[in-house]
Amino acid sequence: MTKKTKSISVIAAVVAATTLAACGGSSSGGSTGSSGSASGGSANNASASKGGTLYYTSNKPRQTWDPQRTYTGEGISLEGRLFSRSLVQFPVTSDLKASSTPIPDLATNTGTKSNGAKTWSFTLKDGVKWQDGSPITCADVKYGTSRTFATDVITGGPNYILSYLNIPTDKKTGLPVYNGPYKKAGQSYFDKAVTCSGKTITYHFNKAWPDFNLYLAALRAGDPYKQSQDKGNNSNYTVFSDGPYKLQGTWTKGQGGTFVRNPEWSSKTDNIRKALPDKIVFQEGVTPEIGVQQMISDSGTAANTVTTNAIPPASFSQITGAVAKRTINPQSPFTEYLVPNMLRLKNPKVREALAIALDKNAYIQAGGGSKMYAPAYTVTAPGILGFKKNATFSGLPDSGDPAKAKALLKSAGVKMPYPINLTYPGGTPTSDKQFGAIAAAWGQAGFKVTLNGLTDTYYNVVQKAGSTWDVCWGSWGADWPAMSTVIPPLFDSRPNLTPTTTGQDYGSYKSAAVNKLIDKAAAQTDVNAAAKIYDQIDAILGQDYAYIPLAIDKFYRINGSNITGYVNNPAEAMYPDLGGIGVKH
Template identity: 50%
Template sequence: MANMRKRMVALSAAAALAVTLAACGGGDSDGSPSSDGGSGDTGAKGGTLQYLQHFPFESVDPQRIYYGVELANFRRTVYRSLVGFPFDNDPKVANAPVPDLATDTGTSTENNKVWSFTLKDGIKWEDGSDITCEDFKYGASRAFADDVLTGGAGFYLKSYLDIPTDPKGGSMYKGPYRGDGQELFDKAVTCDGKTITYHFNKPWPDFPLSVASLMATDPYKESQDHGDKSKWTIFSNGPYKIDGNTWDVDKGATLVRNDQYDESTDTPDKLRLALPDEIDYQIFTAAEPILDRLVADSDPNAITSARIAPSYFSQIEGPVADRASLVESPYTNYLVPNQKTLTDPKVRQALALATDVNGYIKAEGGDKAGVPAESIINPNLPGYTEQEAFSGSNDGDPEAAKALLEEAGVDMPYPITYTYGQSETQDKTAAILKEGWEAAGFKVTLDPLADTYYDVINQPDKDSDVVWAGWGADWPSAMTVLPPLFDSRTNFARDANGNVTNLGQDYGYYQSDEFEGLIDQAATAPDIDTQNDLLTQADTVLANDTAYIPLDTSVFYWLRGSAITGFMTDAASNSYPDLGPIGVTQ
């Protein structure tokens, strides 16, 4: 189950557009490489790249990293894994892992329940010691120490590794610091010389995709582990190392070249060109000072995690526009009807028909903020198809919606409450949605939440009829979209009497035996193609049940300094500026 941090990045991407919280993308607005050559412009080595960031990182410990901006930055610079996603503007190429620290992309047996990888020769840590199979095994073990190491994406490993659960449903293995159940972990993750093997309790055909996207399986040298105190220290195996070892959460740090890195063990033209001699991270408290500096080009060697806000759109003209890139992101924004209160399918269908998607996008900031979505699965993900249930007018059709409400025989105006995360932008989008719904015969009460959000809408007693949400896949697979959002079995927490106490990400109280049956078949599919076909079928069940109403795929607008070469974004998973090909000319 994906955690709150990923969801909050998606929420911030749309609900807080005005303050341009960090987001992602890949290529120019037409999908071609950037005007400076994109991945085709390899640039030259040398110089200092400035990375201007408008919020602190969550952690620099690989097993605690989950924010997309951290994954995009550290995977190309200080941390390597078994396999990685190549930088490329073509999503099909970018979504296909290539070997990194392993000799190949893995070998599976027992119907994808067992995966093995053999390590390359000559791979080293920054102190010159060899990276071993035991380092990978120890890194995976840290994912189970959730009493010490908070955050990260270790929940996937805890779900899949073949380790028994305790009476409370948790893993019998409690991580390397306590050591309880160590013998169980030692059976699930084994080393034979340079070969590491993972034994899972169910098929995991896209395991290499998860390894390339996330860091839970990254190697970690046990002698360098100080538990929670390792949160801000970096022990590198990549082309850079941190200058001074410790990251300052409020100020950042400078990365310098790691003299123990051997590019002959890497695939530079696919994974990390490592062009700048140094990368200087600077942390700001807001996006506006960063955007002001970039518009003025006072920092020609700079890139940023801050998107261009709508208030700056008018300034992106002439030479400034030559330094901007408009790209589609992995994030989909959507609405969730409450299945407990909107029990009549025709009422939910009417709500979908009356949804003015184009008006919503215009209120967000127009085509520089989003493009209409026709599924909750991102168009760049395998398993995507345009769902016929959402293929009508993106302007909404209030008259057709009103006819459905009349067929349903409900009293009109039909009262509904719409809950969303409050911001200046989202207040505008809510007003647009309300106008379309009320033209169709609904009576809308707006319910903006100013402070907390997801921890409120996942409560069963929340009096919402429809809520806003946003989501991005953890790796290029709809298995990280549909089950985390709509499988009631993994989402609903229940008390001793079987009463639902928390909805998880299934905010609309959705439950379908047909849908969950398809998810079970997908989870045990013998290959990825079969899995994707089953997931497409499951998405169609959701669409026909109006379990969600897609709004838009977020578009991210990036600005960079004039001395930046090879600018592109991570097309495979998180879509932040990709440090693999980026360089500077001065």
């Protein structure tokens, strides 16, 4: 998922950069999965005990609490830890490997695959209940999945399963003939594709899906949903819990709400969530500028608060001493990269010169420094299975080498200075400075850069087929920790390129070799085998300069002094993992 598409769409997220995320993880590569300063405050190792009230503050309002609609890293994390259990889940940990390894949640194991990973089965645990005391059944799990197919009612959610479940498609639209539980067209096909036998649910796919259990653990789209509680679009903020907390009263968008313990939840059936606080109060609309002052003062409820607000650069000077010990600075799961327009920059030497001259350090510095970014060497994030730095880019200096790039450009036989239209999401002094820094280095290398900072029209421009920009900006985070949610969405030309749009393949990159390898990877029944093929693909992408890695975004936040058990969990997209957080009381 792109950093700027972490909401529900590519376009909307230009402005939602720091609030929304997808799954997958990142870190500096250390075993803790975190980087930067302290990992959660001085109270991090305090003994975890139950009780107290935790406050959770954020700026932007939550757009949904519907598991099948949620498509933001923060929303996915919160739902999974609070009220929406999955067949399998990721554990509460900062360990890079463990955080991307699913463990059983509602199911008795992590799933049994057969038929070349085209069939997956899960059996529900005994004693798992909804908040009204009724048992969670196979039918509930099946119903949850069915909601994803109602794409005109349950809008905005992850829709991967539409192309996997063995359901015929409409020849005219290409969409599955089953359109969800509301209109029920094609219901019989769905009933054959997802079957229940007692407590065992079996999914039948039309192609191999070796990382299906990663999908289930990383997103909430496969979670159960109780049909009697479903009012489609009208259930947007309905919380019907099978987790440790339930919503007290109603959720008020823009203000928040309070979660209290769900007495029907039992730790005997759940060894993932510690459920430490008695109550969790969500406060929305807290601006970073005001919120950080409250957090620094650590007075009142601020001491019991975790926040998703980034510390504004203007407040960096206040982060010293004891306050600094309460900050966290992990790498986010989002990688920023530049995209050469393959239809305009046809000479590979020109693209290579751009990569060689790229001054990542200047970009990072202009964007707030090492608290905000780390240099990137590939398009995938470190937490992803099979992550490897791309050899084409890892040897290049972070500050660029304009002299070498200029020599290469000369040897390319092109007219110099070579004109480049650099299109980026602008509108802020910071972004203008960042891309100005890139332009300056490219200028030294013999390019004549025209900066084209766009605001709300950015994705409309870069996704338009036949656009006239030469290089644009992109950002992506994996939906689950596998490269199948990075490489194909970004570089498989077949689903992306249409006569009118480039989809996510902004640069119109088209390679038969890459597409063939994507098919080969998709046919693998083992995720590790697939990861090796994706590494091969990434190597080709590097050689073709289909993208140029820029930076990995970092989160810089502050916790209250009473917070315990804070971990930077890549599986939770580095958002506060409420599965383990408690408060001293």
